[in-house]
Amino acid sequence: MRKSCAPMLALMLAVPGAGRAETLGVDQVVALSQAGLGDEAVIAKIRASGSRFDLSADQMMALKKRGVSGPVIAAMLSSAPAAAAPGATATSMDSPDPAVAHPTGVYMLQAAPAPHMVRMNATVSNQSKTGGIIGYALTGGIASASVKASIQNETSRVHAATGQPDFYFFFDEANADGRLTSTWTQGDGATIQSPSEFTLVRLTKKDGRREARVGSFNIGGAKAGVMDKDRLGYDYQLVRPGVYKVTVVKPLPPGEYGFIYALRAGAGATGAAGARVFDFTVDGA
Known part of the structure; x- marks a missing residue:
């Protein structure tokens, strides 16, 4: 027995x-x-x-x-939990309720097998590339060459079952009591306070990697950042201090996508190589 x-x-x-x-x-x-x-x-x-x-x-x-x-x-x-103030909410990594404290970062809300949030870790661009350089050279710089940020793997670890997934962005203000550590305290991330500082783009699959165009140059000059025609529309609303709900404007077709930190003007290829992308995959029906 x-x-x-x-x-x-x-x-x-x-x-x-x-x-x-x-x-x-x-x-x-x-x-x-x-x-x-x-x-x-x-x-x-x-x-x-x-x-x-x-x-x-x-x-x-x-x-x-x-x-x-x-x-x-x-x-x-830091494993010993700090005493929570009376009435303070519990903390969670996957609660679907944005009123519950989450570690700072970007989350996708998923419905199955039960409503829950999935934290999206940023993928750092491991290299920058130039495209269209032959046309640029043959035309004496009249044709534009593009600068691309490249991230590893052909697909993301985070998958959306629908073309209009909901996202939640948790910033430092949401955890002002200091119970949870910050995702945004490193480098340029220290000043990030709103989803408006990100750009949503579609990523192009290549052999073993994905790419996003983040700059261009020709005889007339250079541009840094995602081109206007490559940007995908999204909207956001404040849920509570430091927490925003983000929704895409139009359904996304199956493919690879990512929220990219706004690149600094003049960053060029160097900025592309250090870009951080919160990537996700939209699955087909």
């Missing part, structure tokens, strides 16, 4: 919400990191478990040597 109960007990411990929450130890964090699950999954597990770690400098260095990344170690150090 005891033997037959063991598998059921193991299943209850493995399924979220079944039985008591699992408390993680240092060795378990190391094991999860070495399993290649990725920082986000390990950090989410640390936060969900409610485990607390009081690490010394030597322990931090030992964890690094054992393959635990800096972000995971930082999550362990």
Whole structure:
């Protein structure tokens, strides 16, 4: 009888919400990191478990040597949840309710299997390319050459089942109490406060990558940023301080798309190589 109960007990411990929450130890964090699950999954597990770690400098260095990344170690150090103010909302990574606190970033609202939000991690352009350079040379610079930002893989990890998905942008103002860390504090992202600072574009599939035109030049001069004819319309509305709902104006046909940070004037090819794209795929019917 005891033997037959063991598998059921193991299943209850493995399924979220079944039985008591699992408390993680240092060795378990190391094991999860070495399993290649990725920082986000390990950090989410640390936060969900409610485990607390009081690490010394030597322990931090030992964890690094054992393959635990800096972000995971930082999550362990800040794992003790701050006391929430009376009436404060819970925090979540996937709640469909924009009133619930989410880590800052861009999310897509999905309907199946139940309404939930999916966080869209930015894909950084790993190279910039020029196109139409032969025409540019043959015409003495009269014909325009284009500058393209290129991101890896031919498809995104985030898929939309409909051509008019809803998005939610969470900025720092939404988490003014400091309970959640910021996505926007690095480089140019430190000043981002509104969806108006992004451009929605369709990405062109190439061999093993996707591209977006983010500049052009000819004998008359150079332009930096997404061309007007390449921009796709979207609208946004303020849901609460720091949180915006974003909707596309027209249904998007199946293909690859992305929200690109507004490129600085004069960034040229250098800016294209460092572009950050919140990419997604619209699936066919």
